[in-house]
Amino acid sequence: MDSQKIVRGLLIRGMLAGLAAGVLMWAFGYLFGEPHIRDAIAFEESISPPSNEAPLVSRTMQESLGLLTGTVVYAIAAGGVFALVFAAVFGRVGHARPRVTAATLGLVAFVVIVFVPFLKYPSNPPAVSLDETIGFRTRTYFVMLLLSLVAAFAALRIGRDAVKRLGTWNGTLVAVAGYVVLAGIASVLMPAVKEMPEGFSPELLYSFRLSTLGTHAVLYATLGLGFGALAERWISQVRPAAAGTYRTSSLSAGAPHS
Amino acid sequence: MSDTTFTPELEAPSVPLMPLSDLIPYALLTALLAIILFYFVGAEEGATSVFPGMTMHEWVHDARHLLGFPCH
Numbered sequence: 001m002d003s004q005k006i007v008r009g010l011l012i013r014g015m016l017a018g019l020a021a022g023v024l025m026w027a028f029g030y031l032f033g034e035p036h037i038r039d040a041i042a043f044e045e046s047i048s049p050p051s052n053e054a055p056l057v058s059r060t061m062q063e064s065l066g067l068l069t070g071t072v073v074y075a076i077a078a079g080g081v082f083a084l085v086f087a088a089v090f091g092r093v094g095h096a097r098p099r100v101t102a103a104t105l106g107l108v109a110f111v112v113i114v115f116v117p118f119l120k121y122p123s124n125p126p127a128v129s130l131d132e133t134i135g136f137r138t139r140t141y142f143v144m145l146l147l148s149l150v151a152a153f154a155a156l157r158i159g160r161d162a163v164k165r166l167g168t169w170n171g172t173l174v175a176v177a178g179y180v181v182l183a184g185i186a187s188v189l190m191p192a193v194k195e196m197p198e199g200f201s202p203e204l205l206y207s208f209r210l211s212t213l214g215t216h217a218v219l220y221a222t223l224g225l226g227f228g229a230l231a232e233r234w235i236s237q238v239r240p241a242a243a244g245t246y247r248t249s250s251l252s253a254g255a256p257h258s
Numbered sequence: 259m260s261d262t263t264f265t266p267e268l269e270a271p272s273v274p275l276m277p278l279s280d281l282i283p284y285a286l287l288t289a290l291l292a293i294i295l296f297y298f299v300g301a302e303e304g305a306t307s308v309f310p311g312m313t314m315h316e317w318v319h320d321a322r323h324l325l326g327f328p329c330h
Binding site (some may be wrong): 002003004006007011029033034037055056057061062063066067069070071073074076077078080081084087088090091092114117118121122123124125126129131134135137138139141208211212215216235242 | 273274275276277278280281284285288289291292295296298299300301304305306311312313316317318319320321322323324325326327328329330
């Protein structure tokens with residue numbers, strides 16, 4: 001019954017941090033992503049004039065409520081999963097205090113879920129990809145994401161043995177190297193997607209892709225730091241015995257300890 | 259001072275929060291719901307469709323591009 005209470009509290013906090021992250025992602029995306037989407041759509045319309053039919057959803061709605069729906073739904077779901085993964089790894093993988101565990105998990109999740117699949121299949125603004133390859137691109141993207149997750153799990157197993165034998169620092173390095181090698185092999189073996197219309201601005205492409213990474217960085221920073229702070233307070237509340245072992249005041253953190 | 263390396267600012271006792279078996283029902287339900295939500299934001303009315311039409315695709319169109327999902 002104790003664990004039910006803890007997991008319920010963590011799940012709620014994960015989804016709350018996710019909600020906040022979704023709103024922040026929208027603000028970031030609206031400011032730094034939408035200008036590039038607008039430019040890409042202008043390019044698209046310059047090479048193939050749009051039909052005269054009214055669009056299903058207006059551009060204004062797509063940029064505001066549409067984008068907000070997408071980022072909030074995505075971030076709440078991510079926050080829920082993040083909280084449960086945190087509950088599973090805390091005290092099992094490494095012995096860091098809750099907020100350090102959550103921040104580390106945020107960084108790892110960003111690399112495994114976003115950055116590595118992105119290196120193989122980077123995001124593209126409207127006008128870049130071909131309609132007829134959507135099936136192929138969807139399959140390869142999700143397979144690459146899955147392979148990155150599998151590589152991360154394998155690295156975790158490798159790391160457990162390595163840490164026992166080589167100590168925490170070297171063992172962790174072995175695990176990271178294991179992930180890099182496995183994900184690198186997967187990335188080389190996956191088929192390439194090379195689609196780029198003639199005359200598309202490379203600068204626009206670069207800025208758009210950067211805004212993708214920025215939007216996800218906002219998500220995982222908010223989950224890692226925001227959920228981490230909430231989770232640490234919650235765990236201190238339900239496990240008062242553990243709370244004494246991680247003091248939060250900056251004074252004690254600055255004091256020399258033996 | 260002694261050479262113990264316990265740093266209370268960084269380290270917590272290595273006590274898992276709960277047995278993994280207690281976590282499984284929550285993990286299954288959350289994973290299932292999350293996958294459905296990710297699907298509707300990231301892929302519905304693209305390569306595959308649950309609902310006919312393109313309204314849902316168009317509604318989350320910008321998020322799909324910005325989050326890096328394959329789109330048109």
